[in-house]
Amino acid sequence: MNKKPIAMRDALLERIWKAMGENKKVFSTCADFGSPILDKIRADYPERFVNVGIAEQNLINISAGLALEGYTVFAYAIAPFITMRCYEQTRVSLALLSEIRPMNVNLIGVGAGYSYVVSGPTHQCYEDLTLMRAMPNFRVLSPSDHVSTAALMDICMERMGPKYLRLDAQVLPNIYESADQAVKDGFHVHKSGDKICFVATGYMLHTAIQVANEFKQKQINIGVIDFIDLYGFEKEKLVKELRLYKKIISMEEGFKGRGGMDALLFDFLGDDQRNPQLINVGVEGGYRFELGSRPELHELVGIGPLALANKVNVVLQTLD
């Protein structure tokens, strides 16, 4: 890895800043939420940047109106607010309207899962995968490091329609040197395994790699797949990959069994006997107000490395 890790948002905003310099049809909006790179956008392209204030409903409406006038729009705010505060604006004027009129609006939500660690449930976000993928034409993109985040820019610019980019608020270690192929396929195989494979998204990929490495020392090879594009992934390729295993363990920083990535995989794998069995790992126990580090909070809700290792041990017994 030759690139120093940076925040996902800065990697993406840097590319947006560049695109705004090259293309006068790119517009940035935000709901009073910043970053040093956003300051650069504000300073260099004030005529194509607007801060609507703390008003996410208006953020969506203004962005929709700009898209109708031909702009490619990047709307930027905190993840729970840009997904939930304005859900019906998003449904009506992005999801529904873009079925009829060509529009390109990219919602950028910062603060996936528990990434606002000490801010509690208002700022944490465990429902967004469920809600955004409930709209059948919404492209949900959930990267695991800043390199794959930046690589999503090509999809944002080239593909019409509504998109949601779920970004972590913390700087995460680098995973990719180049993520172009991963973004093209919508997923990436990081490790091949024997009988079990983790399919993880966002931050959880890092947990998956950590736990897989621990089992490797016990001569147990667990596969690891990063699931990035929950809408446009290469279905044939993914099913071929998953059929190499007996058990798939899905891992997401979102509520378990409530329509998130696990529901996608359950639906995708279906009841075809050739497909492996899916075990889903996600946030359990509802809303919590305890304080702690991110790994501590993860253990509390069943998605930490220890919880995951226990799950693997149980699965291993069923395989013997």
Place this chain on the structure above:
Amino acid sequence: MNPMVFNLIEKSQWVWRETVAIHRRAPETRLASSLSPIEIFVALYYGGILRFNPSYPLDEARDRCVISKGHGSICMYPILADLGFFAIEELQKVCHTGGFLGGIPDPVIPGYETVNGSLGHGLGVATGMALGLKTKNQEQNIFVVSGDGELHEGAHWEAIMFASQHRLDNLHLIIDNNSISMLGYTDDIVSHGSLANRLQAFGWDCIEVDGHNVLQVQEALVRLKNQRNQKPKALIARTLKGRGVPGLENAPLSHIMNPKPDLLDTLLDTSK
């Protein structure tokens, strides 16, 4: 009488009759809230206010008309058909399989810009369009037709604040102020007080007219359209919900009342 004025009055009467006739055939449509904005739409479309192109409804050179009170705009169906946006025969198929004119209009209908009917969305999207046009240095206008009931939606006010902050003087909000939402008079639910005062306090220019005097509406729209003074503009049109239909006109529950078919037949016969 000036021929255009005569035309506007006659058109308003024709649109009223056609709207009642549509409702007679398709009782699922909202009649009361579609009778209050008739003169607003007639002034916009026949009074030389809007630039439009029926053969290419999304022509870049058009003025944009966003109909936020989607459900209460069934009166637009005869207008759009009359102007050639689609075949007049479509008016026979409202709410029917195979037609595209539904109980709540969608932008699959040529002439409709946005998804509405879910209230409080139109002004915000139109405000984004107004900002987009300004950024592109295009001089087209945006007109939004909203009810007064939907001003209870907070998103509307987010847009109202934004529009004056950004000096969007290409944006025109026309309020079909019929003073009634679904369960009664808005004054009894959450009163807007003086809407003009409120909008002016938010930095908007405001004109108030009798919304059923099509000439007044047309003149006010000409004035507002020609005025580019860095302020968004509102026309408050005082109207009557269910206008012209006995029992329905200004009745607090008119939104959910369906007049008897016999009454509608009589009205249609006598208004010929």
